[in-house]
Structure formats: C-alpha cells, structure tokens
Amino acid sequence: MRPCGVFDKSYTQDMAIIRTWQHWVILLSALILLYLFPLFGSYYLISFMNLLAITVIVVLGLQIVSGYCGQISFGQAAFMAVGAYTSSVLTVKFGFPFWIALPVSGVMAGAIGIIGGAPSLRIKGFYLAMATIAIHFVVIWLILHLDITGSFKGLYPPSPSLGSFQFDTDERMYYIIMTVMIIMTYCARNLVRTKVGRAFVAIRDNDLAGQVMGVSLYYYKLLAFFVSCFYAGIAGSLWAHLITVVNSEQFTLLHALEYVGMLIIGGMGSIPGVFFGVLFIRILNEVVMFTSPVLAKAFPWLGVSPAAALGLTAFGLAVAVFLIFEPRGLAHRWEIFKASYRLYPFAY
Amino acid sequence: MTGFLQQAITGLMVGSLYALVAAAVVLVYKSTHVVSLAHGQLVAFGALFFWLFLGGLGLPFWISLIPAFLLTALMGLLIERLALRPLIGQPLFAAFLMTFAIFTTLEGVFVLYLKGGSRSLPAFLPKGNLSLHGLSVPINQLIGFCAAVLLFAALSLVFKYTKVGLGMRATAEDHRLAQSSGIAVRSIFSYIWILSALVAAVGGIATANVMDVYYMLPYIGINGLIVAICGGLDSLLGAFVVGLLLGVVENVGAGYLDPLVGGGVKDVAAYVVLLLVLLLRPYGLFGLVRIERI
Numbered sequence: 001m002r003p004c005g006v007f008d009k010s011y012t013q014d015m016a017i018i019r020t021w022q023h024w025v026i027l028l029s030a031l032i033l034l035y036l037f038p039l040f041g042s043y044y045l046i047s048f049m050n051l052l053a054i055t056v057i058v059v060l061g062l063q064i065v066s067g068y069c070g071q072i073s074f075g076q077a078a079f080m081a082v083g084a085y086t087s088s089v090l091t092v093k094f095g096f097p098f099w100i101a102l103p104v105s106g107v108m109a110g111a112i113g114i115i116g117g118a119p120s121l122r123i124k125g126f127y128l129a130m131a132t133i134a135i136h137f138v139v140i141w142l143i144l145h146l147d148i149t150g151s152f153k154g155l156y157p158p159s160p161s162l163g164s165f166q167f168d169t170d171e172r173m174y175y176i177i178m179t180v181m182i183i184m185t186y187c188a189r190n191l192v193r194t195k196v197g198r199a200f201v202a203i204r205d206n207d208l209a210g211q212v213m214g215v216s217l218y219y220y221k222l223l224a225f226f227v228s229c230f231y232a233g234i235a236g237s238l239w240a241h242l243i244t245v246v247n248s249e250q251f252t253l254l255h256a257l258e259y260v261g262m263l264i265i266g267g268m269g270s271i272p273g274v275f276f277g278v279l280f281i282r283i284l285n286e287v288v289m290f291t292s293p294v295l296a297k298a299f300p301w302l303g304v305s306p307a308a309a310l311g312l313t314a315f316g317l318a319v320a321v322f323l324i325f326e327p328r329g330l331a332h333r334w335e336i337f338k339a340s341y342r343l344y345p346f347a348y
Numbered sequence: 349m350t351g352f353l354q355q356a357i358t359g360l361m362v363g364s365l366y367a368l369v370a371a372a373v374v375l376v377y378k379s380t381h382v383v384s385l386a387h388g389q390l391v392a393f394g395a396l397f398f399w400l401f402l403g404g405l406g407l408p409f410w411i412s413l414i415p416a417f418l419l420t421a422l423m424g425l426l427i428e429r430l431a432l433r434p435l436i437g438q439p440l441f442a443a444f445l446m447t448f449a450i451f452t453t454l455e456g457v458f459v460l461y462l463k464g465g466s467r468s469l470p471a472f473l474p475k476g477n478l479s480l481h482g483l484s485v486p487i488n489q490l491i492g493f494c495a496a497v498l499l500f501a502a503l504s505l506v507f508k509y510t511k512v513g514l515g516m517r518a519t520a521e522d523h524r525l526a527q528s529s530g531i532a533v534r535s536i537f538s539y540i541w542i543l544s545a546l547v548a549a550v551g552g553i554a555t556a557n558v559m560d561v562y563y564m565l566p567y568i569g570i571n572g573l574i575v576a577i578c579g580g581l582d583s584l585l586g587a588f589v590v591g592l593l594l595g596v597v598e599n600v601g602a603g604y605l606d607p608l609v610g611g612g613v614k615d616v617a618a619y620v621v622l623l624l625v626l627l628l629r630p631y632g633l634f635g636l637v638r639i640e641r642i
Binding site for chain 1: 383431434435438440441442444445446448449450451452453454455456457459460570573574577609612615616619620622623626627630
C-alpha cells in the first residue's frame with residue numbers, strides 16, 4: 001500500500017525501500033537517536049539494547065533460512081556457539097585481534113552451517129527440524145569434548161580494542177554492536193529482494209515449481225543455511241566479546257527454541273517482523289523478571305526465584321496464542337496498521 | 349562377552365522406556381498426522397502426578413496409579429481441545445510448532461514445581477537383582493520392561509479388534525473419508541490424545557522408577573520422538589524395535605567408545621543415530637514409504 005499522492009516515476013523510485021522525505025527524516029533521526037542513546041540511557045537499558053541487537057542478528061539469520069527459504073532450523077543456538085567459540089579461540093589461543101576474528105567466526109559458523117544444512121537436501125518440514133535439533137546436540141557435544149574449546153570450563157575472550165582504546169564496557173561495545181546490527185539488517189533487507197532472495201521464496205512456496213523454473217535447490221538451500229549461520233556466527237562472536245566468557249550453558253536448545261518463537265511471534269518472511277518478535281519476547285522476559293519477585297512474595301508456593309520457569313511458561317503461552325490467533329505474526333498487524341493510517345479518512 | 353551382554357541387557361531395559369514414549373508419539377501421528385514434542389512433558393507430568401499421590405500423600409501403589417492416570421489423561425485431552433483443535437485445517441507444521449509451544453509452557457510449570465531439586469519415588473516395586481549366568485537384571489527394571497511389552501501387545505490388539513481402533517485406523521488413512529463414512533473424527537482425536545497420554549504416563553512412571561522425577565525427564569520425551577522417527581512415525585512395531593535398539597546402542601556404544609573419546613557418548617548417540625537414519629531412510633526403518641520429491 002503506497003501513501004496517497006506518492007507516485008513512482010522511475011524504476012529506481014519503484015524499487016526504493018525509503019520512498020518519501022518523511023521516511024528519510026524518521027530513519028535518520030532514529031539512527032542518530034540510536035547512536036546518542038548511551039549518553040542518556042541507563043546502564044541497564046544499554047545492556048538490554050546490546051542483548052536485543054545481538055538477538056536481532058541471530059533471528060535475522062533464522063528469518064532468512066526459515067522465513068524466506070522455508071527450512072525450519074532449531075540449530076541456531078548451536079551455530080551461534082560455533083561463532084562464539086571460533087572468535088574466542090582465535091583471540092585467546094592465537095592472539096588474533098577481534099576485528100579479524102569477527103568475520104572469520106561468521107564464515108566458520110557458515111561453513112559448519114552448510115554441513116548442518118545438508119540434511120535439508122533430502123528431508124523437509126519437521127523431519128528437518130528434528131535433524132537440526134540433532135545437529136544442535138552434536139555441535140554442543142563436540143564443543144564440550146574438544147580440547148581447544150576449553151570443554152566445561154569455557155573460554156575468556158578479551159574485549160576488543162582499537163589502538164589503545166578498549167571496548168571494555170557495555171556502553172563502548174554498544175557502538176560496535178549497533179553498527180554491526182545496522183549493517184546486517186541492511187544486508188538482509190536487500191538480500192531478500194535480489195535474485196537470491198527470490199530463489200529462497202520460490203523454494204519456500206513450492207520447491208518443485210522453483211526447480212522447474214531453474215532454481216538450483218542444492219545451491220540455494222545450502223546458501224540459505226550459509227547466510228543464516230553466518231549471521232548466527234557474527235552474533236556469537238559479538239556476544240563472546242561482550243560478556244567475555246563463553247561456555248556451553250549459554251547455548252542450549254531452549255535458546256534455539258526461543259529464537260524460533262521470536263520468529264513466529266514477529267511473523268515469518270518479514271524483516272521488520274524480526275524486530276517485533278525479538279522486542280516482544282525480550283520485553284516479556286523483562287516483565288516476568290520484574291514481576292516474579294512480587295509474585296513469589298504473594299504466593300509463597302512459587303518458591304524463591306520462579307523467574308526462569310515463569311519466563312518459559314509465558315513464552316510458550318505467547319507462542320501458542322500467536323499460532324492460534326495471528327499465525328502471520330506482529331508484522332502482519334503492522335502492515336494492516338500502516339495501510340489504515342495511510343488511507344486514514346477513508347476505509348479503503 | 350559378559351560385559352557386552354550386561355550392557356545390552358541394561359540397554360534393553362532403558363530402551364523399553366524409550367519405546368513406550370515413542371509409542372505415544374506414534375499413536376498421535378498415526379491418526380492426526382501431528383508430530384508431537386509435547387509428549388516429553390506428558391511423560392514428566394505422568395511421573396510427577398504419580399509421585400504426588402505415592403510419595404506426597406503416601407497412598408498405596410495401586411491406588412495412586414488411578415489418579416495419576418486420570419490427571420495425565422485429562423492433560424492430554426486439554427492439549428488436544430485447547431491447543432491443537434483450533435489448528436485443524438492449518439498446515440501440519442503449525443501443529444508441530446504448537447506442540448513445541450506446549451513443551452516450553454509445561455517445561456516452565458515442571459521446573460517451577462521441582463524448584464531445581466528432584467523427587468525420588470519411594471520403592472514401590474521389589475528391589476534386588478535377578479542373576480542368570482553372571483548377568484544381573486534389576487527386578488524393578490524388569491517389571492517396567494514387561495509392562496512395556498504388555499502395553500504394546502494391548503495397543504496392537506486395540507487397534508486391530510475394537511471398534512474405536514478401527515475408527516482410529518480409518519482416521520489415519522484419510523480424515524475426510526473417515527468423516528464421510530460416519531466416524532466422529534474429532535472424538536477420535538480426543539480418544540487418541542487420551543490414549544497416548546496414558547501410554548506416556550506409563551513410560552514416565554517406569555522411567556521415574558529408575559531415575560527419579562527430575563529436570564531431565566521431559567528430554568526423555570525428545571529421545572522418544574527420535575525413536576518414533578527412526579522407527580517410522582506410523583509404525584508401532586518400529587517404535588518398539590527401534591526403542592529397544594536405541595537403548596542397546598546407547599549403552600553398548602558408551603561402554604566401548606567412552607574410553608576412546610573421553611566419555612559422554614550416551615548423551616549424543618541418539619542424535620547421531622537420528623541423523624544417520626534421516627539421511628539414509630527419512631521415512632524410518634519400518635515406516636510407510638511415501639514417494640516425495642525434495
């Protein structure tokens with residue numbers, strides 16, 4: 001739905017993502033606000049934003065492989081672990097700087113992702129979902145049993161530094177994480193409207209028809225897994241250097257389930273949906289975190305710290321409610337809202 | 349050789365529990381074509397309800413079985429009515445995602461109840477070992493094994509000879525066709541969820557008998573799902589055979605490979621087997637072969 005009175009006079013205008021000057025104003029002021037945020041945001045809000053941004057990168061990857069290419073993956077947490085561990089091993093054991101370790105961990109996770117995505121060439125649907133669960137456990141098992149990853153003790157990667165400047169606080173890491181997130185979002189938004197993105201959508205909608213039209217299933221399915229795991233790897237690397245300790249407890253199956261849940265709530269096949277889903281679940285988690293001590297006081301039978309358990313229940317219920325009442329997710333509601341305000345005085 | 353046999357027997361005992369959980373998954377898949385992750389929680393809650401009455405209230409064994417079964421059956425019914433019935437007509441994958449939502453919801457409740465601890469069931473089965481040519485079998489595990497075998501036999505008989513079983517088989521064939529020949533497909537769905545919740549509860553109680561009610565119990569359900577997929581999602585026989593097999597592979601594999609790789613083979617064996625089966629025979633060892641282009 002285009003705003004009233006906005007007409008496209010050239011192909012470039014037709015293809016533009018940002019099409020009116022109001023859009024530019026909103027976008028630029030949002031970006032400036034984002035970068036000025038540490039000046040007035042509290043420490044808690046900044047670390048929350050860091051977590052949000054890293055999760056957004058992971059779920060963007062998942063959106064590409066699951067939302068656009070239709071290959072549901074429950075292995076995203078494991079691929080994030082691959083990225084985090086690659087980055088940590090490179091910086092701790094081999095002394096590489098963070099700036100080299102970051103892209104390398106993305107490529108490494110992508111390479112493992114191609115192996116992990118190989119079952120998608122033979123199976124689909126929930127069979128593939130189960131295969132990715134299996135891959136999750138195998139990857140985590142390998143991490144626990146290899147010597148180089150420090151097995152159960154984990155690794156302690158250093159904070160990134162540029163010259164003599166140390167990115168050793170959440171405020172300082174904030175700039176790196178936000179910049180990477182913006183670049184990754186830009187790439188994802190554009191990738192899905194290129195030839196590659198259209199091939200992904202063709203595979204999702206009807207793989208047989210896509211193949212008949214000349215889309216190579218082998219190439220594009222593996223490419224989708226590579227891109228998705230590249231995103232997870234980058235996010236893992238950022239995560240490792242943000243909290244400067246990695247162990248396998250940070251990448252459990254429940255994390256992977258959470259990412260899929262965010263995708264469902266946000267809406268499959270939509271880049272803004274990723275932001276909605278991540279925000280929804282993270283805010284839900286925070287709400288549970290703050291209300292659970294109150295609840296624990298009011299209802300003593302809940303125990304002393306019911307936050308983790310209540311969070312799981314709230315998350316599961318939210319996903320169930322969205323599956324029943326709005327399977328297309330918040331992104332669909334957002335589209336409806338946009339259409340209605342653009343037409344405002346008129347109904348259609 | 350004795351070591352191998354001993355590990356194989358232990359594996360068989362564990363495998364029978366996997367087979368029970370897998371049977372519950374297979375029952376649901378057979379008639380509704382929904383693959384369920386939620387059964388891990390039915391297993392856990394079956395065991396938890398049983399503990400509530402046996403350990404919590406101190407009721408005798410036979411009496412505490414009844415409310416435990418009733419409550420688990422009610423849970424299965426509620427899952428079907430509240431969560432899965434609104435999704436009829438939606439893609440089957442939505443139902444799969446729904447079972448995963450149910451899994452996390454109930455996982456939260458389970459963890460909340462346990463509060464990080466575990467509940468051990470008081471001994472309700474005779475303790476001790478049965479020795480035979482130097483091999484020893486714990487009697488309580490043997491009873492669990494026998495219960496599994498009997499349950500499998502009963503399930504096969506129900507499917508084959510009762511009217512409800514016939515309805516279930518017809519529903520499994522084709523929902524619309526079954527509906528138009530006068531079978532109440534929706535009540536069949538309810539029956540099947542109750543039945544599979546009961547089977548899962550038996551599996552849960554038998555498992556808790558061996559290893560307490562603790563936080564890993566729901567994940568036994570995931571192993572059950574793996575068994576169901578490996579055996580073929582629509583095959584009870586497959587669930588039984590592969591369940592036993594997986595138990596043996598886990599134990600024997602752990603016995604022989606653990607010294608080589610430094611332990612932990614048991615945790616990952618099931619997943620490696622699943623990957624192999626999915627790559628080589630995606631429809632499972634005993635499943636109906638559907639020709640499908642990927």
